[in-house]
Amino acid sequence: MVNWILGDLFKKDYGHQGSIKALWEMRWMFPCRRAVYPFHDGKYEDFEPIFEKLIAEDINDPYSDAYTSAFLPAAESLVKQAGEAESTDRELAIQLYKRANAVFRLSRFPYIGTPLKEQVFESQKEAYLRGAKLWDVPLTEVVIPHQHAGEGDGKEIPLYLRIPPTASKESPCPVVLLVTGLDGHRPDNTERTEEHLKRGWATVICDIPGTTVDCPALKTDPLSPDRLFSSILEWIASQEQFNPHKVIAWGLSAGGYYTIRLAHTHASSLAGSVGHGAGTHHYIGREWLEQVGRHEYPFGLERAYCMKYGYSDFEEMKEKCQKTFSLVETGIVNMKSTRLLLINGVLDGCMPVEDSMLLMEYGSPKEARFIQGRAHMGYPEANSVVYPWMEQVMSTAI
Numbered sequence: 001m002v003n004w005i006l007g008d009l010f011k012k013d014y015g016h017q018g019s020i021k022a023l024w025e026m027r028w029m030f031p032c033r034r035a036v037y038p039f040h041d042g043k044y045e046d047f048e049p050i051f052e053k054l055i056a057e058d059i060n061d062p063y064s065d066a067y068t069s070a071f072l073p074a075a076e077s078l079v080k081q082a083g084e085a086e087s088t089d090r091e092l093a094i095q096l097y098k099r100a101n102a103v104f105r106l107s108r109f110p111y112i113g114t115p116l117k118e119q120v121f122e123s124q125k126e127a128y129l130r131g132a133k134l135w136d137v138p139l140t141e142v143v144i145p146h147q148h149a150g151e152g153d154g155k156e157i158p159l160y161l162r163i164p165p166t167a168s169k170e171s172p173c174p175v176v177l178l179v180t181g182l183d184g185h186r187p188d189n190t191e192r193t194e195e196h197l198k199r200g201w202a203t204v205i206c207d208i209p210g211t212t213v214d215c216p217a218l219k220t221d222p223l224s225p226d227r228l229f230s231s232i233l234e235w236i237a238s239q240e241q242f243n244p245h246k247v248i249a250w251g252l253s254a255g256g257y258y259t260i261r262l263a264h265t266h267a268s269s270l271a272g273s274v275g276h277g278a279g280t281h282h283y284i285g286r287e288w289l290e291q292v293g294r295h296e297y298p299f300g301l302e303r304a305y306c307m308k309y310g311y312s313d314f315e316e317m318k319e320k321c322q323k324t325f326s327l328v329e330t331g332i333v334n335m336k337s338t339r340l341l342l343i344n345g346v347l348d349g350c351m352p353v354e355d356s357m358l359l360m361e362y363g364s365p366k367e368a369r370f371i372q373g374r375a376h377m378g379y380p381e382a383n384s385v386v387y388p389w390m391e392q393v394m395s396t397a398i
Contacts, residue, residue: 002282005346005353013294014349020060020067023298024051037379038109038183038298041190042102046074050103062109062299068116071107075100079127090134097131101187110183110297111304112212121185121212128187137165137197139190144235146216148227154216157231160186160205162193167202167241174246174271174394175236178205179262181253182304185212192250195387201394202242206232208255210308220310222325225258226265233269246397248390250274253351253377254308260342261327264335264363271397272339274386277377279351281328281358284321288352289314295349296375333362341367341389343382345374 004010016022032039032047039047050070053059059066082096104124108117132139139162146157167173176196178189186205193203209228210219217224237244247270251259256278263273282288284305293300302314309325311317327333342356359366369385371378378385 002287002352002354006349009295009347009349010291011294014296016298017294017300018060020051020058021055024055027296027298037377038106039102040188041098042106043099046078046099046103047106050074050106063111063114063117063303065114065116068107068114068120071103072120075103075107075123075127078103079123079130082127082131086134094131094134097127097134098190100127101131105188110299110301111307113303113307118213125187137162139193144231146228146231147234148230149216150218150221150224150227152218152221153224153227157206157216157228158186158214159232160189161202162197163202163241164197164200166200169240172241172243174199174201174248174397175242176201176203176390177232177236177247177249178203179249179251179255179258180205180207180211181251181255182208182211182301182308184252186214195383199387199391199394204232204236208258210310211254219308222330225261229258229262229266233266237269244269246271246394248272248274248393250386250390251276251278253277254279256351257325257327260340260359261332263337263340264327264332267336267338270338272341272390272393273337274341274343274390275356276382276386277344277348277351278342278356280333280355281322281326282355283351284309284317284325286318286322289318289321292350297350301350328358328362333359335363337364337366339367339393340364341369341386343369343371343378343385345371345376345378345382347374348376348378350376 016026033044035042054070078096078100082093085093104120108120112118112121142161143156143158146155149155164173185207196203207215209215209217217228236242249259249262256275259273260275260278293302306317323329344353344356346353353370371381
């Protein structure tokens with residue numbers, strides 16, 4: 001039994017599970033007013049009437065069509081307004097598409113696990129790309145071949161790209177490979193791409209196995225990510241406008257598992273890697289899984305996790321997942337790694353900070369910063385640690 005840093009919080013019920021009213025009033029109204037995760041790019045005025053409707057109609061199951069549908073009139077109205085504004089007010093159109101993107105995001109939360117949520121995700125991507133083509137530095141989609149695809153993998157990898165206009169064969173730019181999470185996907189990272197552009201870096205964004213139709217990696221195969229990232233990193237190295245010696249992978253939440261894995265399996269292809277709010281071992285162990293549904297995540301993770309990893313039920317996952325996917329159980333952590341930054345909040349109830357600390361016992365030396373008093377991801381302080389670290393790595397990589 002682990003002596004969890006969370007202490008009494010480990011078995012605490014945070015009080016919002018199963019109640020959209022409690023979730024909105026206790027945990028989501030505050031970030032919504034400030035347009036921060038998961039409401040980034042959005043406006044409170046778009047969401048308040050939606051949650052009033054959900055509360056009034058007692059719609060508490062996020063996987064229900066009733067929940068998903070409640071967001072669609074607002075999202076579709078914003079898309080319509082944006083389309084009408086494109087020819088007369090480009091900046092207004094950009095903002096309206098971003099707002100639509102945010103509403104679609106919450107509609108398909110927390111996992112794209114129903115036919116309606118699959119449709120909503122397609123609508124989200126369409127709205128996002130329509131707006132992104134209007135930006136001063138556009139974001140675009142490219143579909144590359146999965147050169148290393150194995151049995152059960154798809155043959156193509158859709159990526160989002162945002163490239164500084166100064167990048168060229170004569171002046172190739174550094175690259176951040178942004179690896180998304182369980183509920184945040186390719187259209188959900190505008191602010192990060194802006195920060196990368198300010199520093200002269202390109203952004204390549206991919207989704208992770210088991211989350212969206214856009215990731216071709218076989219979700220039940222623990223080795224499929226290695227094939228996926230071999231294809232992506234080789235493609236990056238082949239692009240003349242990119243500097244293959246200055247590539248950093250940054251994994252967000254569930255994506256952090258993959259960038260920590262990458263730091264070991266593809267060390268020679270990376271200047272550095274960031275495991276941000278990452279799980280590595282304990283997060284898929286029975287003891288943690290039996291409590292995680294009561295912690296800060298907005299909805300129970302049981303259903304989403306089973307669908308992501310391909311288990312028939314949560315009991316099967318608790319029995320098998322750690323043995324199959326743990327970076328400790330599978331020996332990945334014993335390999336030599338590239339420079340690796342581990343960052344999280346000390347009070348993370350989604351991915352235990354112990355999963356980052358554990359890596360100090362294996363393989364190459366690591367770098368780490370854990371934010372006292374903060375929950376999952378260590379916000380708001382975390383990015384002020386990540387960006388300077390990345391700047392230093394990019395400036396010294398040869």
